[in-house]
Amino acid sequence: MTPFAIAGVQMYVHALESNVAGMLQRLDILMTRFPWTQMVLFSELAPFGPLDQFALPPENETLEIFQAAALKHRIWLIPGSLFLKDPEDGRVYNTSVVINPEGEIIRRYAKMFPFRPYEAGIAAGTDFCVFDVPEVGRFGLSICYDMWFPETTRQLSSQGVEVLLHPVLTGTTDRDAELAIARATAVQFQCYVIDVNGLGAGGIGKSCVVDPTSMVLHQSGGQEDMFPIEIDLSMVRRQRETGMKGLGQVLKSFRDRSTDFSIYDRNSGTDAYLNTLGPLEVPQQGSRAGLFVDVPAQRVPDVPAFKGHDATPGFTQPQPEFAPEPLANETAGTAAIHAHAPAAVPAVPTAATPNPHVKPGTLAGTGEPSSG
Template sequence: MSSLGIAALQLAAAKDDNLELVERETRAVAKRFPWVDMVVLGELAIHGASLDKAEPAGGETETRLKALALETGLWLVPGSLYERRAGAVFNTTPVINPAGDIVARYDKIFPFLPYETGVTAGRDYVVFDMPGAGRVGVAICYDMWFPEVIRTLVGLGAEVILLPTMTNTIDRDVELAIARANAAMNQCFFVDVNLAGDLGVGRSAIYGPGGDVVYEAGAGREVIALDIDLSTVSRMRERGWNGLGQVLKSFRDSEVEFPLHADIKARRASMTGLGELAMPRRPAAEGAASSDARNDHKPRLKILD
């Protein structure tokens, strides 16, 4: 049995300055649940979504988080931080081991455009091994809307996907459907950790490798401590969920090519008709009403894109 004790912290966070809250909640988990191996937080849980809070890699916040992991003996995936590196800002999830070392940094590949402006997209996938447990992949929030990201992490061996999330909008139902589908399509555990309080609507969720619901949270603060058996991942990938679809084997054995995935130019050429990626705006009046009044009084149907 390959077990992973994981605590997903759905914090009732303020808009910023939540580092002391994170430290307090993490220490409480270490004390109350000594079998837990890892603590995972929501996206931008510590400083919120302001780029003004961006710090250099290895800055004060990261230093305190490393000390927290060492103190508690936990793997710590502290949501994400805006980090400044090489003149750019990235939405970055550091992965900190129980010795207080950063073993990986994941930069969000798909910033939430057109809203998350000023954030540079990452280019690298991150998976890491937890001794005695298994292989873990990391993505951030909007990344899960792109199945290529999650399938690539699974292709790199991930058995569980951690998805720090910050959602405070009306599409949480849709996100939960996508998270559950990702678990089923990739036969992996999927841990989607949202925020509560001022930063999110909560409803964190963990789904199993058959797309089964392990746990779905409410809207407020919750500590979701679970002991996950990762051996079920290999069993379901071998036999299918309840003896049904062996999805990854079919994908592996297929001889179909996917040119849109392999060729950036081909993908862009095929989708030029979508228009510019820009913030939606109210339709401009353009004097249409006065023009209609001058021309005639016939009713008109105006279709707004």
Template sequence: MFFGGAAAVVLVLLTVVSTDFLGDAIRCVGLLIALYYGVTAIACAWYFRRRQRGSVRELLTRGVMPFLGGFMMLAAFVRSAYDMFDPACGAVRPSAASGGVFLLGVGSVLAGVVALTVLRGRHIGFFRLGRTAVIRLTVTENRTTMRALAIAAVQTTSVPHDLPASYERFAGRVRAVRQAFPHVQLVVVPELMLSTEAPLLPDSGAWLTEAACAVPGALTDRLCALARETGLWLVPGSVYEKADDGRVHNTALAISPNGEIAARYRKVFPWQPYERTAPGDEFVVFDLPGIGRAGLAICYDGSFPQEARQLAWLGAEVIIQPTLTTTRDRERELVCARANAWTNQVHVVNVNAADPAGVGASLMVGPEGIVRHQAGGGEEVLVDVLDLDAVTRVRTYGSAGLDRPWTQLGHYGDRVELPMYGGTFRRAPWQT
């Protein structure tokens, strides 16, 4: 009955209102569409003016093309509006001109929708975070897919001062995870498991140089073979690496399922004065093809907020942090792990050694600082599937839908002087 009444009202209007009146209304709508999209295109070109200096692609896609398109739309608007009110044009030309503008406006709307969909699908950061945002869901066979990283954090121990036995224990744990959790993609174990460091007090001090190995070398050859065998990403804690200059570093490795060393990170912040390794001088991230980007940190690194911030700035969506904590300051490390996760809006996986080598309490934290899993003191395996798209969601809409630290830094961080570092904040490479 409702639709029948509505149809009757429309029929009455069509018989009462003249065709010319309806045509003029349509032409006016077309003019307004042309004006709106012309101004919007030129405004976008102005808005992205700083980004246009980065490359030719940026100049074309965010400068030249929007400006030319906006100019053409405004020119069409001005000409068509002039024709409508120019008596010399008669009764036919205004209709043709206005109808053309209307079609152009509708076509621009449709073309804009297609262009936004394509650009958002290929490069999710095309627009500045915190402004225009599009939620992209890919549905295949009625299932929603996401960038998922299935990870197992193995809280275990090494065999003190026995390198072969510790490697066999590590390899056995990896194969057991592969058997028990076939969906897992990455396995991480505690710091220095393969260098088989003893607990804090029994350490004689000489073991560091005795256990140090070359990277790449015989140990990494075995690790690469194990990764190929199991088809897993491996982060085998860290090892004592003997560098070419004779110094020894505490080095974390990432081995790909193809059996290649994907990343090597030398601990930047050794636990001084107790740890005698030489500090590294760079922060390291690596790509997990088809999934996302991970960053490496080791134990005491987590006490320095600069490390997690730099890894997130480099694009890390998850920070993998092998740890060997034997003392009761573990509670402070747990606080740091949560703080590093939420202030940088990344996942943090911190895996500590089990009793008696360490005090355990490994944990996984989501990008909003919420603890997903936390272990006890003994041997344990934490298994989780990390949604790396959650990092994009949180950085776009805010932690708990509220806080957007990266967006705020992107807005005016380059104007905030940091005397300690002799510079200012810089927009992260992924903040386009």
């Protein structure tokens, strides 16, 4: 058994003010209540919210504050993510950092798939994030929309990642779909998924922890939540060797595949269909994009009231009156009913000879004793 305790913090995030002090306060409370926690993960963009106007330089005081907090509590700390601006080209990246218990930043990861077209102006990262926790196992990091592209997790799991840390900021109606993807990712790549969402400007909650069999070990509601949970990385290793419940060994099957996928060769032409889908842009009101047949709305014609007459919408024209036709013979179909006196019921005649008296113990008409 290889146990390791990870806690997610689902907290309310403000969009127009710093949330750093609130994060530190919740971290102190968490470590006081659950001192056995070894790693803490916050939601995407938790420190300053979803507006890139608060982008910071790569080296800044906020990161130093988080480094001090990790050292204070002797924990691995991933403080969600924050917008960092490259001083050379001015591009802004949605960046997460991994801080070890010594307070050192050991990895930086820039989100590979910004939520375009809605996250316009955010640059995409190109490097994967993999790191080892000594004597525990290998961890990987992806941010929110990254997980919608299974190639990202395929790359991480092929490099030996056993636990996928996934800070998200989802406040939209697709959160349930995202939870389904989290479960599918866990079982498809036989790893743990630690998925932490925020509240308020940081999302609608429903954070979750999923094990390699796709079982949900914990799911938050729509309120603040701090959820430490102990996972067992030996379960990952066992399942990757023998399959989920002794069944599918998907990583081995992919390793032993008999084909490579030309879709990943941009020069193969296999993805020609994708070029017919139009630009990546926000839909506009009344958009008919993707509808190949433009059929205008049609008014259903009114049906004539009766044969020989034109249609009259709403029957605005006067309608003919119908009078009942009199019967030629008012007595037709009727018959006189005569009353009859009920027939007399004949009286039942009495027996000419009454039944003879039978003495007890004798057979009737014989005088012989009965056998009873």
